[in-house]
Amino acid sequence: MSAPEVVVRPGADELAATVAGELVARLAAAQAEHGTASVVLTGGGIGTAVLRAVAAAPGEVDWTRVDVWWGDERWVPAADDDRNEKGARAAMLDVVGVPAERVHAIPAADAGYAEPEDAAVAYAQELAAAGDGAVPRIDVLLLGVGPEGHVASIFPDSPAVADDRTVVAVRDCPKPPPTRVSLGFPVITAAEEVWLLVSGEGKAEAVARALSGRETPASLPAAGAVGRRATRWMLDQDAASQL
Template sequence: MSLPPGDRVSAELPENDGPTRQIVIEPDADRLARAVAQALVARLAAAQAVHGTASVVLTGGGIGIAVLEHVAGLVAEPVREVVDWTAVDFWWGDERFVPAGSDERNEEQARKALLDGLELPDFRVHAMPASDAGFATPEEAAEDYLGELREYAGESGLPRFDVLLLGMGAEGHTASIFPGSRAVTDQRPVLAVRNCPKPPPTRISLGFSAITSAEEVWLLVAGEEKAPAVARALAGASPQEIPAAGVHGTRATRWLLDAGAASQLPGTED
């Protein structure tokens, strides 16, 4: 099947009433970020129409922050203001266990890109604890974040996540779950992760049990260096090999790619 840039291809998983897996390819990273931003605003507006509120789990990385910057641009256009941002809960999929205010923190990057301009109520922003927040260990910080999740939980024991955004590394890691790590098989909703192969080495991450509770999981992947991992994940690699292969939403899983990241998928080769 040919998947040229810009085409959107959806395929139902085996059960007709089961979740959808969709592959979306955009020509480059900027157009990918712009398209994801537009889709995210629409999805959050739809969630508010049903529930009155909406919730999104944010990711860091270049493409994740670029999406938030494009969302900020949409917010600045009055005709596109279809989301009540004061009724959106913001969570994080993972965080670097470094001091508050550090540019390495996903929270800090997200605040600069979007959140600081939205005048949000403090209780809507659920940042993972920083290393100087009074916790002796990242394990204690992870337990604290689990407590916050439970405070906002529904019947599932976790909050409703309308959209959960994830990036992916060239080796296939997602959130802070790295290939071959203990986090791959850890069933806790929130984990402390030590000795990450990518600095900084100490982090907090949602585990697979929390990630896969989301209604929709969107994997945002840009760059040709990630193409081998994308191809392996979509071909059915194990989560031990490619952790991103182990994530899915209860309603939909969307692989949102630029042309480089999609370049090794069947039908996309030159």
């Protein structure tokens, strides 16, 4: 595991454009090496801005050979505007044309699973099937970061921080909506590259704490979000202001 890399851009728009350009380049390189590429998407403001920037400049990637997964999803019906999937489809997936069979959405609350725990098991099975029983190769795993240091839907000092399952149901989230399904640390830390996308002064303290080396994944989940080959903190100036 290498030391985290920190990239700082002046503002959120420049950050989104930089991340989009580097994501396109990384996915194209993965396709050149493996034939296919895979990315885990995040919800949230800067994550969605990145998807819009990718759609505006989709580059050299063959989008019919990209597998798309999600880091977390809100436990709401498929048509609800809170769905990360809905936002990602509108911002990018439908624009660049990722085929339906490569879009691995976390089941919605009206998809036929009684409880989010059942949906989590189903998503864990879908991941395992793609990876021949293990976590599939993830070229880039994108994560937003909350002001208190959550990533995906793993919140500080919540049961998910110590859960060794690949996918977990999460209840009583401090950020609404309160019920979610999230990847667990075993998947996040299995990704080739983890990119943490952070914008705004309200996140500056969490960024500084995560990079201080003094936090645990339980106290500050973002501190536990490390990739196998690379961990990149991609920040705007405000988010970097306490470094």
